[in-house]
């Protein structure tokens with residue numbers, strides 16, 4: 001007899017109620033609306049900082065980054081100032097998929113970020129955005145790949161030419177490609193559901209995140225980048241993607257019997273970018289906590305830096321994270337040079353620097369301390385750590401919006417307030433809140449020659465013909481879930497992303513490892529079910545080593561190079 005999935009999770013990266021509610025009111029997201037009526041729904045608190053790699057990893061482990069070791073697209077190198085690009089090999093906590101396998105359930109996941117290289121699950125795994133290229137071994141078992149190519153067509157992993165969105169024609173091309181990728185994943189999901197059903201299945205769609213980053217300002221009349229002349233063309237672009245994925249969600253749910261539990265989740269929310277930019281290293285330099293080398297502004301050095309930065313600056317705004325990862329791993333020399341130049345790392349005099357920010361690619365605002373005994377040229381005595389941290393937090397509050405007189409950064413977290421566990425020390429020392437409505441700003445790299453300029457700038461409207469970044473993340477995403485054991489039509493307020501893994505385990509009557517940070521979302525369940533099935537605590541799932549290779553083959557290298565050439569970054 002064919003297997004009937006017990007649980008299906010649909011991941012909508014960056015989906016947010018801010019966009020969904022009005023669409024639902026207009027009847028434009030009928031499938032999600034139907035699911036809400038049948039089950040529970042509410043905001044879903046992401047982890048801090050709310051970015052894709054740690055968020056989905058906390059989702060799949062039920063643990064905070066201090067226990068799984070993924071903080072960002074990049075990770076700090078032990079005993080050095082360098083940053084290295086991360087993928088699933090950096091994850092050091094067992095996944096809920098593995099725990100479910102161990103409990104006898106088969107599991108299949110598709111396109112979940114930070115699952116490359118794929119886990120050899122009993123079931124299948126198709127890796128997500130950290131996959132280096134379409135020719136990488138990103139599908140387990142490998143036979144499934146050939147089958148998908150035959151029945152679905154080749155799998156394209158990300159949108160090309162995202163970076164080249166400097167004209168409306170290019171924007172149209174990118175949007176068409178996004179649509180095609182959504183259709184491809186929908187087709188793959190439906191094919192797999194029909195032909196390879198597993199007890200637990202998960203399908204992720206990334207296009208809401210992408211479209212919000214690049215098109216939010218077109219639908220948002222209050223946005224500083226909003227251009228009324230272009231609103232008729234792109235004003236409904238974000239909404240169209242939500243509607244498309246609502247339809248895809250509906251197609252998946254339609255193939256499931258009512259006894260299958262269905263979860264729709266996002267890893268974080270989304271919202272507009274604002275016009276406030278902070279140059280963190282510049283500010284630290286102004287405070288005397290960061291020093292540049294004396295020759296940092298010599299004319300020859302300036303010229304060399306300019307060349308490197310020009311190339312890198314183009315890369316920063318235009319490549320997808322996955323492409324950046326590829327670039328970085330394929331061209332370590334180039335990465336080293338350009339990234340160091342771009343982040344001014346080559347210009348920093350470590351022997352006189354107490355605090356710095358890694359202003360590298362896709363790096364959320366955070367500050368690291370140049371601690372003695374930890375960093376190669378550390379100068380901060382551990383005894384002075386606490387007072388230094390406290391004074392930096394105070395100084396950050398002095399950065400005020402000149403229009404309101406209020407602090408731009410409303411909250412700064414000490415490392416151990418947000419990260420706990422064996423890998424907590426790999427996180428930054430200070431995590432700046434950039435995701436709350438009263439604490440919104442972006443950061444840009446600082447250069448020594450601009451040290452005397454203001455550390456906070458209010459951005460003007462960008463000139464036409466540039467790629468625009470109108471949307472960013474928020475802490476609260478979405479959860480909608482139905483199951484025979486769940487309440488119907490119930491609004492739930494306090495769900496967290498980290499709670500989903502233990503909730504899945506409990507739903508399938510598997511004990512919850514005592515070292516998971518998440519808790520079973522008992523508010524989802526009907527009281528009868530809970531009294532008949534008490535939550536069971538299981539043995540700690542602990543840490544897991546990573547012994548899976550992640551290097552690139554020659555063929556992958558060639559592919560990446562081709563793509564970069566097409567983008568105009570390589571001669």
Ligand SMILES: [Zn+2]
Nearest residue numbers: 013014052267
């Ligand atoms: Zn995300």
